[in-house]
Amino acid sequence: MWLIGARGSVATTAVVGCAAVAAGLQPATGMVTETAPFADSGLPALGDLVFGGHDTATTPLPKRAEALAAEGVLPYGLPDAVRAELTAADDAIRPGGPQPGDTRGDEALIDAFAHDLDAFRRNHDLARVVVVNVASTEPVPTDGDRLPPSSLYACAALRAGCPYVNFTPSTGLHHPRLHAEAARSGLPYAGRDGKTGQTLLRSVLAPMFAQRALPVRAWSGTNLLGGGDGAALADPAAATAKNAGKARVLADTLGELPDGDLHIDNVPALGDWKTAWDHVAFDGFLGSRMVLQTIWQGCDSALAAPLVLDLARLTARAHETGLTGPLTELGFYFKDPDGGPSGLADQYAALTGFAARLRERS
Template sequence: MNNDPVAPAKGKLAVLLPGLGAVGTTVIAGVLAARKGLARPIGSLTQYARMGDDPNAPRLRDAMPLAHLDDIVFGGWDIFDEDCYTAAKNAGVLEDRHLDPIREELEAIRPMSAVFDQDYVRNLSGPNVKEGANKMELAEALIDDIESFMADNGCDRAVSVWCASTEVHVNLGPVHSSLEAFEAGLLESDPAISPTMIYAYAHIKAGVPFLNGAPNTALDTPAIIELAEREGVPIAGKDFKTGQTLIKTILAPGFAARMLGVSGWYSTNILGNRDGAVLDDPGSFKTKEQSKLSVLESILDADAYPEIYEEMDHKVRIDYYPPRGDNKEGWDNIDIFGWMDYPMQIKVNFLCRDSILAAPVVLDLALFGDLASRAGMGGVQDWLSFYFKSPQPVAGEVPVHDLFAQRDLLFDTLYALKERG
């Protein structure tokens, strides 16, 4: 991090969302409603958290040079060509009492055609999809979209947060090893280059910060990291930490702090929205499973305390259950043990609203991503780990999963930025 003053948040900020489904439309509707004083953006650190422990300390939105909600212009891409009001109605997250007062503004936001490959998301298809001679042409088309959107809407800056579906798992290969190999792969339409990777490449080339809200392999490829560092563009990911995993990263640090043993942690979810349908495919579930499984390893440290955590059995299941819709239900059975190895159990049933929990995360990431860009902080932004299931560490570092340690890292960075003026 340099010591130059952080550039002010002047003018309009384009917040671009690949994926204008349940999460994307909930974010947009919430911000539009907040502007009119019709709803509160609860859950957003940027809007409510204070800069310090003093109850009279200023809120982040006042203490830091963050973009104001009134200055945000929303856009995005989706494989379905319906406007955001229709998409929000179909998603079934928000009630008419929240959608109808902002209907005209939502109807004015229509998705640009998406880069999509059904080999990567097998349980979805839609008509609003780009075509190109190769994947490089698709990337260039996305860059054109970004530049045209900013020009048409008078935007000074842009930031992008991935809100689209979970792709099938991708193993890293030679095409991901360097920027040179990756760009050759784009020209050759290498099948190991996913749509998320194409979006990441296009945004970084356009100088736009890119935050990955899905567990898709993209920003953690050496090629994309190389490009982000070369161009000085902030990146961070992956996979929003919202429901069941949020609860894990709250509870697990407490067990570790008290030196309580954990012999097993069984998690199952039922989910009925579009995300649930996508995760019903084993390939996409494998990607999500790896993200959800990773969170306990660094918190319940078996290397440091093998006698307590080495034998822990961790299982994760997700079932597509259409009647539940966006209201996901997460069940956790936690087998713990204490003094003289006597066993105990904890059971958690979290009846959460997936998109309601994700929306403030998207807003914060967009505003913090823009802040990082104006502060000249290119490459991996590990200080944003607070928001991710699988936080991407700076090269050579170990990812931190403890929610409270992540929050300390976030605020330490904000204090350092504030010192720069």
């Protein structure tokens, strides 16, 4: 696994979690690929995964893990128990970019990132490398002459022959200049924007209203979060990119986007924890006015990390079996998937069907 944003909270939690579950120190809670429908599907074992990545941050993974444990994100003492795995992963992290003052053009940056991927695969004698973007959300690109950072990394993955997963709402492979290159690559890819909390709940509730013929008049929401995501999403342009995926779930399921706004507020004191509120106004029989309100409180990286591991294993197996193009069956994991159904139950059916398909190829 090559993680873009490799020293962030999600990446750190994924590395710690993979090592802890592989060693039997912790259960595989939240990992869908460790449930019965995925048995014998030929997925790579957790103990066989090797980690590296790109990041502009310099705090070593062991130190980042200690900070997450101090915040209650990771169990006390677990970073020490998997320190060797954290150190090995940190040793494989390379400088990301472009950093301030970097005068290299897009092609030079893409070549440098692709070279890092080739060296990682060669140095560890790996069968394949799956690139997963877990970096902070970037604004919607406005400079038509330059690719945004997420697209530079995505293009580098294609050139290095690596399957690609975009767990963020950033542009990645969705940039129009990369469509043809993605099609030519013959690689599987999936995305975008991991569905971990509020939108996960929306993808369950929206089909309920549609199937019970209950018109939704308005659907409003608020997110309070801190950490790197909170700081990144304080930028209105980045928040707009994030909210687009949340809105798509409602529009696709209900047929149109209901009235109502979605707010994202940066609360640094929350750290890696977040709270999400939803207020749904809907009509009942004979026009009776009704309301549903929900509160979701959770730890974002602990919600995301098992999904990141799932996606890497599924995409690696898809690559091994020769599958190419967008993996629509992985829509279960995304707010803004590359096709497929929008309701969570239908997405889960597609995912388990994909597991059976992989099993047949074993």
